[in-house]
Amino acid sequence: MKILDLYILKKFLSTFMFVVLILISIIVVIDFTEKNDDFIKRKAPTEAVIYDYYLNFIPYIANLLSPITVFIATVFVTAQLASHTEVIAALSSGMSFRRFMLPYVIGSALVGAVIFLFSGWVIPNSNKVRIDFERQYLKEPYYNDSRNIHKKIAPETYAYMESYDVTNDVGYRFTLEKVVDRKLLAKLESQRVEWKPKEEKWLLRNYKLRTFDGRKETLTFGDTLDTLINLNPKAFGNNYLLYETFTLTELEAFITELQNSGADNVAIYQIEKYLRFTSPFAMVILTLIGVIVSARKSRGGVGFQIAFGFVLAFVYILFFIMSRAIAQAGSIDPMLAVWLPNIVFALVGLVMYHTVPR
Template sequence: MKILDWYILKKFFSTYIFIILVFSGILIVIDLAEKIENFRKPELTAWRIFSEYYIYLIPHFASQLSPLIIFITAVFVTSRLASHTEIVAILSSGISFLRILKPYVIGAALIGLMIFYLYGYLVPHTNKKRHDFENRYVREKFIFKDRNIHKQLAPNVFAYIETYDNPTKTGYRFTLEKIKGKDLVAKIEAPRIIWNEKKQKWSLESYRLRTFEKGEEQMKFGAALDTTLAITPKDFESKHLQNEQLTITELSEIIDEMKLRGEANVENFIVERYLRYAYPFSIIILTIIGVIISARKVRGGTGKQIAIGFALAILYVFLIIVFKNFAQKEGFPPILAVWLPNIIFSLIGLYLYFKLPK
């Protein structure tokens, strides 16, 4: 790479890191103000709060805010270069505008790869630790309130639980059915099903097993039966922001599992998986737009360009939220919902590029 590339990249990366730190600091102060009453516990020292909570919140902010921050970074760096007449000098030397874009795209691509790894694999692990802390000290204890729970555990195997008590890990009025074609071949019923933590199995109390073979029904009764099922107490825990705690691989696995069981809200996980792939591309797209809108020197300094860039970045985040909600609640195709903001902003970028003075 030439001196120009290193010059722009140095400014680009240093500004990006600075803005990340500033935004993270502001959001941490806001978060602390909201949770200060929850943190007033004898066992929670300032060091524990930082080392067990906020240290894991920063990577979350870095991954979630990167499209917004990268846009502001591109606008700030380019508008500063333009205000010092450096862009004009570079173009006057015979270097094309596309060539000026090269270091920006390289920088955005490197940050995009970093965000893909963070958002896809590292941040889910830090989110687990963060949510665990919140569950212990911030949120109210979760109580499972659903009734008449139907789950498909395997092809042709269906489970039913009327109610479930998560503090005692006990289900009531349990039924497990195995179907072959259109015929019921086996059915087991129990008034209670309890999770045995030591054995890592379910224990059925006062069960009744019915089997059907060649038109004949056989029945068996028992006081207790330990069995392994494709459900565990984790399936009855809070699903609040669970998708944030899963890697891309885990998301794919749970999506297949939820589809098999016919569970609701699978769209939340599908949207989350597509977002992990869309974010790196959005970083490149927004960087290019940021450079284009701020490449011209304007009267009054860089404030107007930064304001325009900030407004466009907010619009992008707004579109993501709107289309994400459409996919989760209105049946909008998840892949289209996730990629539409990128498509729209790509078209905006092309329009702005061709409107640039030659």
């Protein structure tokens, strides 16, 4: 790498860190102002507010804003270089504009790789602590008021509960049916089913098992029965921001579990998975656009170019929010919805690269 490459890369990374610190400081102050009354009302311990909430809230926000902060840092650095005619000097020396963008690509790729590792495995674990705090001190107590719960727990097996008590992990009027080729082969009924966390099994009380072999029916009765059922008690619990607490490995396993059970909320978790893969690419795309829009010396000065950069960032965020909402509503494939903003902005960047004067 040339001296200029190292100079730009160092300036890019240091500016990125500066922008992250500034934005996080502002957001933390605003967040504390909004939630301080809730902290006092719910008697949240100061140590918990600092260490359980904000210490885990900061990396979450930093990761969430990373594509935008990379973009802002790019515009700021490039606009400054352009205002000091350093861009013109570099291009006049025989360096192509494509070559000039190389340190930006390297910098955004480095940040993207770090963000991918953190969003995939580190931040989900810190989110567990943060979200537990929010459930305890910021949200209303959770009650599962669902009735007549139906779940497909295997390709040919269906479970039913009239109601479920999440506090004690107890279900009432439980039924398990095995259906093959539209024929009922077995039906297990129980007045009460309890989850045993140590054994990771379900305990059925006052059960009745009916099995069918052609026209022959066999009945079995009993007081208790320990059984392994592909039914996780978490499925009945508080799912508030649950997708943010899964590592990529856990998220993939949970999506498979939901698909096998025939759940209708799979899209939320698929969107989260695809987001973690697309974020690094978004950083590179937005970085290149940032270089293109700010490499030319503007009459409006650096401030105008930075303001224009904020407008583009806002458009990207708005586009992303819209596509995500459409995907969650089931109107578009989750993978397409998550990649669509990147695809559109990549095309915009390509057009700008060939048309915008530099």
